[in-house]
Amino acid sequence: MEHIGIIGGGIAGLSAAIRLAAAGKPVTVFEQNQDVGGKMHQIQSGGYRWDTGPSVITMRHVFESLFAAAGRKIDDYLTLLPVEPLTRYFYPDGTVLDASRDLARMAEQIARIGGERDVEGYLAYLAYAARIHRVTGGKFIYNDPPTFGQLARTPIRDIPAVDPLRTMSGAINSFVKSPKLRQLLGRFATYVGASPYLAPATLNVIAHVELTGGVWYPQGGVYQIAAAFKRLALELGVELRTETRVESIRVKDGVVQGVMLASGEFVALDAVIANTDVASVYETLLPHLPAAEKTRRARVDPSCSGFILLLGVENVHERLAHHNIFFSDDYRREFDDIFVRELPPDDPTIYVAITSKTDPDHAPSGCENWFVLVNAPALSVNGRGASAAWWESHAAAYADRVLERLAAHGVDVRGKIQHQQIITPHDLERLTGARRGALYGASSNDRLSALRRPHNRASGIKRLYFAGGTTHPGGGVPMVTLSGAVAARYVLQDLGGI
Numbered sequence: 001m002e003h004i005g006i007i008g009g010g011i012a013g014l015s016a017a018i019r020l021a022a023a024g025k026p027v028t029v030f031e032q033n034q035d036v037g038g039k040m041h042q043i044q045s046g047g048y049r050w051d052t053g054p055s056v057i058t059m060r061h062v063f064e065s066l067f068a069a070a071g072r073k074i075d076d077y078l079t080l081l082p083v084e085p086l087t088r089y090f091y092p093d094g095t096v097l098d099a100s101r102d103l104a105r106m107a108e109q110i111a112r113i114g115g116e117r118d119v120e121g122y123l124a125y126l127a128y129a130a131r132i133h134r135v136t137g138g139k140f141i142y143n144d145p146p147t148f149g150q151l152a153r154t155p156i157r158d159i160p161a162v163d164p165l166r167t168m169s170g171a172i173n174s175f176v177k178s179p180k181l182r183q184l185l186g187r188f189a190t191y192v193g194a195s196p197y198l199a200p201a202t203l204n205v206i207a208h209v210e211l212t213g214g215v216w217y218p219q220g221g222v223y224q225i226a227a228a229f230k231r232l233a234l235e236l237g238v239e240l241r242t243e244t245r246v247e248s249i250r251v252k253d254g255v256v257q258g259v260m261l262a263s264g265e266f267v268a269l270d271a272v273i274a275n276t277d278v279a280s281v282y283e284t285l286l287p288h289l290p291a292a293e294k295t296r297r298a299r300v301d302p303s304c305s306g307f308i309l310l311l312g313v314e315n316v317h318e319r320l321a322h323h324n325i326f327f328s329d330d331y332r333r334e335f336d337d338i339f340v341r342e343l344p345p346d347d348p349t350i351y352v353a354i355t356s357k358t359d360p361d362h363a364p365s366g367c368e369n370w371f372v373l374v375n376a377p378a379l380s381v382n383g384r385g386a387s388a389a390w391w392e393s394h395a396a397a398y399a400d401r402v403l404e405r406l407a408a409h410g411v412d413v414r415g416k417i418q419h420q421q422i423i424t425p426h427d428l429e430r431l432t433g434a435r436r437g438a439l440y441g442a443s444s445n446d447r448l449s450a451l452r453r454p455h456n457r458a459s460g461i462k463r464l465y466f467a468g469g470t471t472h473p474g475g476g477v478p479m480v481t482l483s484g485a486v487a488a489r490y491v492l493q494d495l496g497g498i
Ligand SMILES: Cc1cc2nc3c(=O)[nH]c(=O)nc-3n(C[C@H](O)[C@H](O)[C@H](O)COP(=O)(O)OP(=O)(O)OC[C@H]3O[C@@H](n4cnc5c(N)ncnc54)[C@H](O)[C@@H]3O)c2cc1C
Pocket: 007, 008, 009, 010, 011, 012, 013, 030, 031, 032, 033, 036, 037, 038, 039, 040, 052, 053, 054, 055, 056, 057, 058, 244, 245, 246, 247, 275, 276, 306, 308, 373, 428, 432, 433, 434, 439, 440, 441, 467, 468, 469, 470, 475, 476, 477, 478, 480
């Protein structure tokens, strides 16, 4: 029976392992860290617990399908609680808006900040985003990477719905007038690490996924998703080798033979799925490739990165919800800072997730566990922006700046911090292997990014596949879960399993 190896026990790697094991294939996952999860990670200290990676979980049905594919019910592994409000938004002038799936609640708040016409515009925008989901979901999200032939067969009446020529913000502006609502809807670009002023309008599909489909919180913390995937994989017989780094993929006559581990052990395999950055695979795991070939294939523009503060904070802040956003004054300038100047914004939009609102045991009594995230540029390599060295000397001052901005929003926790840990883009690169600290893999700022993404089947190397944020269908927990399914499907097709 063919033996399949998976390099990396991130969410995509585990998803692929589950699909393959459910199809009866022997699978080994090689994970360099002590445990699985990759960017989905948790830290505990001094009575506090934090998720250090993803915090907003959408597309519940993607996780349900994975468990169903293995003949299991998700509820036996994970308790996914609906989050309401989806997010509490704080604007610089003191306005507060609770984004909700409840249309009446949303309409009442939108009427207050933007007037009746914006309520109409918002409802039309939701219908528009739902249409993008219907038309593009099957092509760009839920199935194998689209071919030009498939795209060419898109019914003519559906083509305008894809809306690839406008930017996200251009489309949003055509529906609503309120700058506050425009900022709220534009923010969904950041769910794939992009800018609303550059990303194609097609990405307004993300708003549909959250505002109509909802946000889910796994009771116990987001890391419970990785724990549940791991439990299912082990039940299905997947061999999990943690603290085992793959040094290289051995290829002979253009066909994968197996992997060489850092320990010097060679493991013969019939197929390999790399759950690591595609560019890193070409740069570091395929020594047989000529240097020029490595450089050509590793040319993948990164999504943005993030600057994180893990805070243990005294007091319970009644004004705050589970997910909170404190908006900057000048959203366009913020994205110019990130993507043009490649510097962290001086006036950042600040995201604060507090899981102790839902799981009180995540913080000592009377305290809260704050996960504070601001969007930051991917590590700069042009000699001008925020490079790894830049963060070494600026991280502490930037943390103070973020706390100062929170104080300006009326939430001053300075002097009430029991625990503080800073995670810079450079730390993210070091800790998670994310190239240049990119949170979501490849950039989505380009109109053709969905088509340019490296394919899940490596070209020119047989039996090598990719799963994760830098390949189809893209970054984010549900998307990489789907990516694992695509890679597993290709393996089964090529090995004659389906
Ligand atoms: C701070 C942060 C916030 C985020 N917020 C959200 C959010 O709110 N919602 C959302 O949906 N997504 C979010 N994301 C994105 C999401 O976390 C990722 O898209 C997703 O977890 C990536 O999973 P993956 O399996 O593709 O890769 P990874 O998680 O990067 O896993 C790759 C694995 O491969 C292992 N590995 C690498 N090289 C080797 C080797 N040579 N040998 C063995 N093992 C190796 C690594 O150790 C790692 O475990 C966030 C990410 C970060 C970092």
